[in-house]
Amino acid sequence: QKDFLQRVIDFVPGCVFVKDRQGVLQVANLATAELYGTTIEDVLGKRITEFTSHLSPAQREQFEAEDCQVIQ
Helix, strand or coil: CHHHHHHHHHHCCCCCEEECCCCEEEEECHHHHHHCCCCHHHHCCCEHHHHCCCCCHHHHHHHHHHHHHHHC
16 A cells, blocks of 8 residues: 555656654655655655755744644
């Protein structure tokens, strides 16, 4: 069943992901991994900000604050 869900969301051309309450990626599709230049396996268990080194510390902090607000 999990493999089927993964195949379905990988078919979606846009980013699809699920985070836990701490902002850690639990599910991600191929488009999400490709956006960050990595694999699905590599993004799982991590926060998106781990893949945003191009942002300044202030921008990453802002991103995390907004992300936390959405999760709540």
